[in-house]
Amino acid sequence: MSTLSREELQGLFRSTVDLSPQQRLIVMLYASIEPEASGAVRRTSADLAELSGYNSQSFSRARKDVIRAGYLVEVPEERVGVVRYYALSPKALGREDDTLPAAA
Numbered sequence: 375m376s377t378l379s380r381e382e383l384q385g386l387f388r389s390t391v392d393l394s395p396q397q398r399l400i401v402m403l404y405a406s407i408e409p410e411a412s413g414a415v416r417r418t419s420a421d422l423a424e425l426s427g428y429n430s431q432s433f434s435r436a437r438k439d440v441i442r443a444g445y446l447v448e449v450p451e452e453r454v455g456v457v458r459y460y461a462l463s464p465k466a467l468g469r470e471d472d473t474l475p476a477a478a
């Protein structure tokens with residue numbers, strides 16, 4: 375799976391207007407990273423927190439809010455021990471159905 379097009383990124387950004395600036399940054403950070411075939415972004419929370427400029431605890435708390443808002447979903451088949459990986463949800467991708475991209 376490839377990253378989103380410019381138009382898709384702009385649409386995603388517009389659709390997150392109801393989120394806080396920190397939450398929007400997290401959604402856009404996930405959108406900017408090349409996902410695995412499953413749609414998952416295989417970066418740890420600590421790595422993503424560092425990229426975003428937030429401490430790990432603040433990042434994790436805000437990411438939970440983004441998950442609750444329906445913009446990120448866990449990808450169970452990518453889980454490694456206690457480490458969970460997340461993907462943009464169908465809602466974030468502007469899909470009517472609830473399916474994630476099929477793994478290649």
